[in-house]
Amino acid sequence: MAVASPAQQSKWRKRAYELAEQQENVFMATSLLLEIGEIELANEVAVARHSQFADVHYTDLTSMLKDLPTKTDLLQVIIYRILLNDILDSSRSKAYGHAARYFDHLTKLDTVISKSSKPYSELATHKEYVTTLKDKHGKKRSFWEKVND
Numbered sequence: 001m002a003v004a005s006p007a008q009q010s011k012w013r014k015r016a017y018e019l020a021e022q023q024e025n026v027f028m029a030t031s032l033l034l035e036i037g038e039i040e041l042a043n044e045v046a047v048a049r050h051s052q053f054a055d056v057h058y059t060d061l062t063s064m065l066k067d068l069p070t071k072t073d074l075l076q077v078i079i080y081r082i083l084l085n086d087i088l089d090s091s092r093s094k095a096y097g098h099a100a101r102y103f104d105h106l107t108k109l110d111t112v113i114s115k116s117s118k119p120y121s122e123l124a125t126h127k128e129y130v131t132t133l134k135d136k137h138g139k140k141r142s143f144w145e146k147v148n149d
Contacts, residue, residue, distance in 0.1 A: 012036075020045070026052040027060055030075065039071050046075045047121045053082045073113050074121060080106050081129065088137045100146035 004012065016036045023029035026049040033042035046053070053061070061079050068076060080102045087099040110126035113119050124132065137143065 027056045039069060043072060043074045046078050047123060050078045053078055058083060073109050077106060077109050093142055096143040096146050099143055103147050
């Protein structure tokens, strides 16, 4: 894109939109949009299809997290929630340290998102998410102890 003419950039950008819309894989769709700098649209697609991220392998999710640009707060929330849910749902107690770190990231993201013009969009708020998490996994004391450390 950097060396392409404006006409070529426009053509490629339009093609990328078309490809992103056609993608059944939410990971590929959001990755494509991020690649062309469409951060807001990537966030919108991620929120609209957030449940589909549960089917994405954790190595892909953690890799995506490392490369996300700024202003992808909602996308980050979705990924951290998927990773955290996966650990707790499968009761992988050896990974509770990672889960506690993800919880901490979610709490920090909540501070930013709550101040934005479109907080959480269609996603459950952080407070709602934590309530659901406690209802479902409240008895996993070793996890909650790590969260409170």
